[in-house]
Amino acid sequence: MTYLAPNPDGRHVDTVPLRIPDLGAVPQQRDADTAEAPAEPPAPKKKGGGRDRYLDLLRALALVRVVVYHNFSWTWLPLVFPSMGVMFALAGSLMARSLSRPALSVIRGRLRRLLPPxxxxxxxxVTAMILDGWGPNFKHHPNWWWGELTFWILPLSEPPFGTPLHGFGGLLDHxxxxxxxxxxxxxxxxxxYVLLSPLMLKAMRKLPWVTLFVPLALSFVVNSGLVDQSGRAMEAFTDFTTFGSCWLxxxxxxxxxxxxxxxxxxxSVTPIIMGFGYWWLMRAPVDNPRIGHDLEAVPFAQAVWSFGFVLLLLHLSPSWEQWPRPLERFNGLVSLLNSRAVSVYLWHNVALVLTLLITDPLWSVPFVYAHFQWVLVSQWFPLVVAVPLIALFIVLFGWMEDVAAKRRPRLFPYPRRPKGRRRYADAAG
Structure with a gap:
């Protein structure tokens, strides 16, 4: 594992995927994705009063790219679209917008949206890991194990997980x-980033260009080989410096x-910046020659490349309040991914892992083995199986995002086309 213009009802759309409701919003107003189109042309709105569909599209593309990358492990994908840098940049933009309100209330709102899912x-x-043999004596000091479990409540450091496990008797990989x-x-x-955003915003207003490049400078130092990167604190600091400039x-x-x-x-300058990031990637040692250079395995190269890519995207931002006609057909999918971004991000790897429970037994079916081996060996087959599983997880667990946002829970928030919208659009054209 994001920003934007507010909804008409006063809510803000969050990065990774989170939207924070404005408690002062007028309750009678409806969400832009579900409100019916007016019978007559609406009155002109003030600029910036609607959702920015361009940023919604970027977030949806970032999520799709993450899922595809985790299935195929194509090392060229992070170069084509560095999803994590894009998501952090969009989140930083939304966070700065929200900080027009008291900082503590904004931080509480972000935590409320992030933590329940x-x-x-x-x-x-954690329950599944315990059932598969994980516990205090599983390669952990008993006291450390219980203490580290608190990171599942407040993830200031990476929450612990058991590896290798028994795999439920061989059903899953260890x-x-x-x-x-x-x-x-x-x-x-x-x-x-959320906790430090009030300080980052103040620094940007006082020394904008110095502040903007500080994370890149720190990333260079951290990844120079002169700093010991082991330990929980350095893991968090490495991630912070890698994408800090994108957030800024x-x-x-x-x-x-x-x-x-x-x-x-x-x-003019972004090709130079990205070219330097690519050069740094190519000069880095390769862990697996079969895979080749992987941007996500070289933090400083990823920091520079993502910075240049995001800088160009934000410069080109057209700020769509309405979809361009060729993109209208994707409104439903983009809206679904934005409203369930946290769920998709958290559960997509679970879906990819569970595809083995479905695909592996097919090798034992004589007819399938004789006629469809080409399907079973295809890298696309797990993705085709995983997509319905992701949709199932959205239905089973996605409602928690609504509860966290204090909205009415919905099982599958795919927007319906408002009555008369196509007719009105044709008339307007």
Whole structure:
């Protein structure tokens, strides 16, 4: 493992995926995705009064890219679209917008949106690990084990997981818990950014350009080989420095800092920045020659590449209050992914791991083995199986995001097309 213009009902859309309701919003107003289209053309709205669909699209693309990357492990994907940098930048922009209110109330709101879905995820995963043999004496000092469990409540450090486990008698790989816990680093990093955002915003307003590049400088030092990176504290600090400049770019975007630059400057310097990040990646040692250079395995290269990519995306931001006509067909999927972003991020790896329970027994079916081996060996087959499982997890657990946001729980918030919208759109055209 994100920003935006507010909804008409006063709610803000969060990064990774979180939207924080504005308690002062007018309760009679409806969400922009569900309100019926007016019979007559609406009155002109003030600029910036609607949801920014461009940023919604970026968040949805980031989530899809994460799922695809975890299935295929294509090392070129983070270069084509560095999802984590994009998500942190969008979250930083939304956080800066929200900090027009008292900082403590904003932080409480973010924690309320983040923690309940994680607690639900953790309660199921920890129970499953205990049933598979995990416990205080499982490669842990008893006191440390109980103490580390508190990170499942407040993830200031990565929550613990058992590895290797028994795999439920061979049904799952021995590293199943480690694979399912992969997304938790993002929640840890996001939490630290949220807690430090009031200070980061003040620093950006006083020394914007110095503050913007401080995380990149720290990332260079941390990954220079001169610093011992072992330990929980350094893990969190490494993630913080890797994406800190992306978060600050989101703040700069909200503060209007990027708009003060000459229009030609950002398109001119971003190829140089990204080229340097790519050069640093190519000179880094390769752990697995078969896989090749992986951007996500080289933190400083990832920091520089993501910074340049996000800088260009925010410079190009068209701020769509309505979808461009060619993209209208994707409104439902994009809206679903935005409203269930935390659930998709937390549960997609669980779905990918559980595909083995469905696909492995098919090798024992003679007809399938004789005629469909090409399907079973395809990397696309697990993804095809995982997508319905992700949808199932959205139905089973996604409602927690509504509860955390103090909304009416919905099982599958796929927006319906409002009556008359197509007719009105055609008439308007």
């Amino acid at each position: 994680m607690w639900l995820f953790g309660s199921i995963l 590293t199943w818990a480690e694979q399912m816990a992969v997304p938790l680093w993002y929640l840890r990093a996001y939490l630290w 770019l989101g703040i700069a975007h909200h503060e209007g800092l990027l708009k003060k630059l000459p229009q030609y400057l950002i398109p």
